[in-house]
Amino acid sequence: MIGAVFGQTEGLFGPELDLRELQKTGRIGRIEIDLHSKNDRTTGSITIPTSLDRVSTALIAASVESINRVGPCSAKVTLEKIEDIREARRKIIIDRAKEILHKWNIESMPSVDEVYKEISDTMKVGKVEKYGPEDLPAGPGLMEAKEIIVVEGRADVINLMRCGIFNTVALEGAKVPDSIKKITKERPSTALLDGDRGGDLILKELMQVTNVKFVGRAPRGKEIEECNCKEIAEALENKLPIAEAAGISKPAPAPKKIVVPERVKVEVPDTIIQAAKALVDTLEAVLLNEKLELIERLPVSQLAEKLSQMKGVDTVVFDGIITQRIVDIAADKNIKRIVASRISEAVKPALNVELMTFQDVIPLA
Numbered sequence: 399m400i401g402a403v404f405g406q407t408e409g410l411f412g413p414e415l416d417l418r419e420l421q422k423t424g425r426i427g428r429i430e431i432d433l434h435s436k437n438d439r440t441t442g443s444i445t446i447p448t449s450l451d452r453v454s455t456a457l458i459a460a461s462v463e464s465i466n467r468v469g470p471c472s473a474k475v476t477l478e479k480i481e482d483i484r485e486a487r488r489k490i491i492i493d494r495a496k497e498i499l500h501k502w503n504i505e506s507m508p509s510v511d512e513v514y515k516e517i518s519d520t521m522k523v524g525k526v527e528k529y530g531p532e533d534l535p536a537g538p539g540l541m542e543a544k545e546i547i548v549v550e551g552r553a554d555v556i557n558l559m560r561c562g563i564f565n566t567v568a569l570e571g572a573k574v575p576d577s578i579k580k581i582t583k584e585r586p587s588t589a590l591l592d593g594d595r596g597g598d599l600i601l602k603e604l605m606q607v608t609n610v611k612f613v614g615r616a617p618r619g620k621e622i623e624e625c626n627c628k629e630i631a632e633a634l635e636n637k638l639p640i641a642e643a644a645g646i647s648k649p650a651p652a653p654k655k656i657v658v659p660e661r662v663k664v665e666v667p668d669t670i671i672q673a674a675k676a677l678v679d680t681l682e683a684v685l686l687n688e689k690l691e692l693i694e695r696l697p698v699s700q701l702a703e704k705l706s707q708m709k710g711v712d713t714v715v716f717d718g719i720i721t722q723r724i725v726d727i728a729a730d731k732n733i734k735r736i737v738a739s740r741i742s743e744a745v746k747p748a749l750n751v752e753l754m755t756f757q758d759v760i761p762l763a
Contacts, residue, residue, distance in 0.1 A: 407461040530577025539564030553623035561627035588612040613643035683716030
């Protein structure tokens with residue numbers, strides 16, 4: 399049976415689909431044949447594992463179906479099925495993933511009591527604490543906070559705590575306590591003040607005796623203790639540097655003087671000077687050999703392509719910009735000198751190529 403499988407399919411579609419060659423390269427696996435004989439009649443199955451594409455697999459299946467003899471006996475082969483093992487494997491993986499996700503959801507799903515407790519804890523405002531020798535009203539997160547918010551009174555601290563802001567401390571009066579002076583020097587601080595005349599006065603006092611960096615204000619005519627959480631969030635988001643909030647503008651810094659280094663003049667033979675003068679506003683290039691004799695004159699648009707193809711070029715003079723591509727080609731072709739109207743700022747010079755502009759070159763003395 400194996401002989402019939404290999405023999406009657408051999409050469410049908412060339413070596414690319416020959417079963418023996420495909421087995422050697424591992425694209426066809428071990429062919430398994432299961433036969434059963436009964437009453438002078440033999441039946442069975444042929445299993446051929448393959449890693450070929452769909453078209454090649456279909457051709458192999460059709461080739462095996464064409465077998466009509468096994469030894470001296472007539473035979474008939476019928477395709478039962480083509481099974482994509484990867485599809486079956488994907489199904490197993492997907493089913494297992496569903497099982498993992500279901501188990502994960504059950505294990506990680508909090509109970510109703512846990513959810514209720516978490517929400518209830520969030521709604522708790524907490525207790526106003528005291529800070530410093532003056533027993534200033536402060537939020538419970540003041541001591542651990544990297545940045546602090548200075549407000550005017552105890553009611554402001556409570557209102558900010560309702561909005562989930564706990565790094566607060568209150569002045570409790572128009573005079574700034576020493577504890578406030580000290581903490582604003584130790585940590586970055588923002589003053590959140592009422593939008594009235596009292597807030598204006600406290601802002602002036604804070605500027606004189608503290609190191610508060612930023613200032614946020616309640617809407618004009620409104621106090622922080624009256625603001626809702628959205629208004630408080632907007633006041634903090636729109637905070638200004640304290641000097642700007644007080645209307646003090648810093649003088650603009652003097653513009654820096656840009657010093658452009660003067661390019662060094664380079665002495666070159668008069669042939670190059672004359673070529674440069676002749677090329678101004680022409681968008682053309684000339685190629686010179688080692689003796690500075692003209693090899694070719696051409697448009698700048700063709701320069702890079704021409705240089706890659708030519709040999710014996712010593713100097714290139716052209717009305718255009720020296721780009722990195724031109725420099726790389728010149729370095730590869732051992733071109734010693736390039737003279738152009740301008741050099742791109744992005745160019746990295748090559749060690750074996752001298753780059754100059756028309757303004758850089760002067761005649762030999």
